Amino acid sequence: MPIVLVGLSHKTAPVEIREQLAFSGSAINTALELIVDRQTINESVVVSTCNRVEIIAVTPREKEAIAAVSYLYQFLQEFHKTDHHLIRQHCYDYSDLAAVKHIFRVTSSLDSMVIGEPQITGQVKEAFQLAQEARSVGHHLTRLMNRAFAVAKRVRNETGIGSSAVSxxxxxxxxxxxxxxxxxxxxxxxxxxxxxxxxxxxxxxxxxxxxxxxxxxxxxxxxxxxxxxxxxxxxxxxxxxxxxxxxxxxxxxxxxxxxxxxxxxxxxxxxxxxxxxxxxxxxxxxxxxxxxxxxxxxxxxxxxxxxxxxEANRSEREREAHRAESIIQLEAERFLLSHAEGDIHSVIGAFRQQAAELALAELERSRKKLGPLNSEQEEALQTMINAIVNKFTQPVIKQLRESDDGHSPYLEAWRDVYHRVIRKKE
Amino acid sequence: MTFLLVIALLLYLASAFYAIILFATKSDSQSNRLKTLITVGFVTHTAALAIDWWKLGHFPIVNPKEVSSFIAWAIMAYYLGISFRYQARALPTFLLPLVFIFTLGSLLIPAPENERPNLLEGAITANTVTQIIFPAHVTLVILSYAAFILTFVSGVMYLIQERDLKAKNFGGVFQRLPALNTCDEIGYRSLTIGFVLLTLGVATGIVWNNQRDGRYWHNDPKEVMALVTWLVYLFIIHYRLTAGWRGRRVALLSIVGFVVVLLTWLGARTLGGYHVFG
Incomplete structure (x- = not known):
């Protein structure tokens, strides 16, 4: 479930370009509908302020971040009817760890023109709410964005980036x-x-x-x-x-x-x-x-x-920003680790493993009554258990694979159940 | 109860380090985590004192070892009281090292061989009036000293903050200290509390003197110094009420007052007299 991001900000584009590529309130809804096609992109949030435009998205296909990024570029170009070169010149794109870090930095106001200004966190929250109303976010982005808000709070509490006046x-x-x-x-x-x-x-x-x-x-x-x-x-x-x-x-x-x-x-x-x-x-x-x-x-x-x-406060904020960066690095890595947990593969893995463990445990319980077995019998028992586990889990796994678009209540339910199993293993 | 006191000491040490780290990193020193740590330390300390009291059969405040522990306890009690009302930023950073030193002092000072100094033997075992009067006298005086320590610390914080404001120096500790008004209020409030306690402490001392040998006043060095301390603080309160003295002047005077307290408390011992203990 790679996370990708395409965007531009005051750092990469002058105001004329930002104006051209911004999304107004109603345009965001249309944009979200267009972006989330359920094939290349499953979930998306669009943040558009006077200083930046960020399209955050999740693609269902493993190892296809590059395709998703070029899809988003394509979308920006078509939506705003602008030139391909102009977009490539002023936009940046990130995937996976870099994308998570960027989202955390933006939300924590480290990427702002005035570092530590508090409005941006609220603006990202609004963008997330809009996406929720448009039903363009599912499990992955909900977790990511909530984490981003928690990180922003942590940065604000643990560093001095927002504590001093700069006007x-x-x-x-x-x-x-x-x-x-x-x-x-x-x-x-x-x-x-x-x-x-x-x-x-x-x-x-x-x-x-x-x-x-x-x-x-x-x-x-x-x-x-x-x-x-x-x-x-x-x-x-x-x-x-x-x-x-x-x-x-x-x-x-x-x-x-x-x-x-x-x-x-x-x-x-x-x-x-x-x-x-x-x-x-x-x-x-x-x-x-x-x-x-x-x-x-x-x-x-x-x-x-x-x-x-x-002036002194402004440079103070910049110094504090260095401390914030290390918090963000740490949080982004931690997020990706725990994110992998919610991944469909680990859910399937946990489900299979639990079924196999159950069967083996039952076998051990019956061993006494079975008496001593020779190696052939032993092998036959193992094959039998494997077959039962496979046949039992297979329809569920098939269903899970088919419904993996990030929105299926079916997958969500299994995920909730097996999250606990995965946690326990660790 | 040495074991509990050691635990309290370790908790104070941890809080002191934490408070210093919060101060150094400009984080919120009103942090709830710090407050919880301090509270747990304080509760442990309280339990240690209560057990000692119960075991000894008299309030554990008759030798320097016990006084040192009690004053640390009293400072913490004031701090917790203050933190309910004021944004006492940075105050724990200043107080906890002191509290740690007093508690450590209490653990390091050897217990006197004679559990009760001869002079006090009479006081503690005599009739019920003296049984109450003597511990009350010592407790009140030590509580007033702890209050004056707070006055002193807030005076120092006021002066640092004021100097930085006037010199337009806004780096350094400037951002971590409480507002001038808060320093002033905490200082003055603890000063009045200390003054009332000292007044009662001196009064009970006089009554106890009379109980002991029929003389109210012995011109003992400690008695004289206590009177001087009392007059210094009376002077501050008088001018605060009549002429509205506050801020820098009161902060400076309360530092003077504290020097006199130290002389009374520790210095007078070297001059002899019958106040043989802390």
Whole structure:
């Protein structure tokens, strides 16, 4: 039951090509129907996002991965009515271990543009659900995909690839959580309302910040933004009065001098009874006096700090990705080993063996009553047992071989029964 | 119960290694596996203490060997309590080596030849009031020391985290420590608990003194040092409540407080006096 994969991603194809070869939601259903012809391909999942297209498939014929791969290429070409060379130039194909590894890497977000971004796992899950609804997945891909999700979870838990923020607005959230642990109940104050400040405020609210104050020189702008984000507009002249309420202050105005000075923060802190304040300055030139950093319980970061954290986190993720790769190698090998277990040949083997063992055991039980046997008699008994076992198992085996398309409930049932027998042997 | 204590020691050693590995690999140090390992160690330790108590007929806290084991137990008890409420990342990594050392210490310190020091003989066998008062005095004081150890550790964690934030150094241990607020809260909470216990410990000590020879206070070095410790922590609590002192300043002061605790606990012995044991 070879597993094959044909696909393209941001690494192999520019966006114009990816657009051409992508599958929209409804196209996926049609595509799955066409791919799964029950001869070359038994099961298939199609993943299509803005960064990649992956066709994962299982072919029923042993040692025919190459044929299955060229079938998939053919399909891509015909479905999208594109040029053969274009596809060969931008696509990759994998089979068996390499395919399993690739699927695990994609699902675990190691192949993503931003390593560790969490969306891809969800997108693969959706693709799998679509395939389930279209009834294009059976035993093999169900096991493979579920394993892929488990591996993605393991990678996320055991390595740091998804743990740190790589965009500036998320870095603000990360810093806030380094000071406050949870943002529940905290107050965010925006001074000036740039796009980046707005985005950071949104993230902070998403992570539990409960109040948002917005001060802007043009009060109308503060009002409209407050209406949009669910905050409270503050008159610009009043912002100093409201300063003690702010746990997190984000400053992004076009002012050319410092707006927030040491004394203001000293006063604010003392009326806050020294509860810490996080001050984030995303304006250039800076609006928050950097000397404020010398005050206890005040923490000041400017745009360069945020950028360098984001940068450091990005390289950190890449380092962590190496650890993730070894997890994936291990899991892929383990999967293929256990996958062979569900193979029709081992099911048949286990069935035959169990029948033979039963017959031999019964023979041993009757030996006493039979008395001593000469070699000819012994041979005749063995031949008889073999014949019974063969004749008994043969119709079942024939039926199994005929129904081996990955979907037969008959095969599934036998597989379930003999999985246990195979396991026991190990 | 030496056998159980050895098992507990091995479990603490395993948890300490595991906690350090989790810390080094930046994995989740709130891991349930680690917590289970710690809990099993703690339960074993509790059983060892309970059996000793039952066998000896008095609470096993009269010699340095026993005190060392009890303080390790108390630190673990606080940690488990804290982990219910706080995201106490990295805390086990700092605490478990300490706990291991105390437990190992308890196993290595030779048992005193005389099961009960002469001075305590009277205390333990005398009337029921002293029978309760003396163990209560020692237990309360040791429990307060364990709480102050937690205050100290969270103070250190706070200072490391704060220094990294201010220096904008985001590599290293930065990502593994709890948030500043959490360090501060754990520190202050254990400080107040320690303070209350120390107050009660000193009070029971005074009552016991009076029971023994009718004098409340002997100006023994340990008594004086305990008073100093008490005043240091009172000072911190006072300024926290009135002036809202917190963060770095409180972290630094609680380190000072801990140095005084160490002087009281271990140092005062070398100065003589009747506090002959741990």
């Amino acid at each position: 500036i607005s998320f870095v603000a959230v990360e810093l806030a959580r380094k000071v406050f642990e949870s943002l529940q109940g905290s107050t965010v104050m925006l001074v000036g309302a740039g796009e980046m400040a707005e985005l950071a405020a949104k993230h902070l609210l998403n992570y539990g910040a409960s109040r948002l104050l917005i001060a802007n020189r043009t009060f109308e702008n503060a009002q409209s933004l407050a209406g949009e984000l669910g905050g409270e507009p503050v008159a610009f002249d009043d912002f100093e009065k409201r300063l003690p309420e702010a746990d997190i202050l984000i400053c992004s105005t076009g002012a050319t001098s410092y707006l927030i000075l040491q004394d203001q923060i000293r006063r604010a802190l003392s009326s806050r009874r020294n509860r810490p304040m996080l001050l984030i300055d995303i304006s250039v030139p800076r609006n928050i006096d950097p000397a404020i950093a010398d005050i206890d319980n005040a923490f000041v970061f400017d745009i360069d700090d945020l950028q360098s954290i984001a």
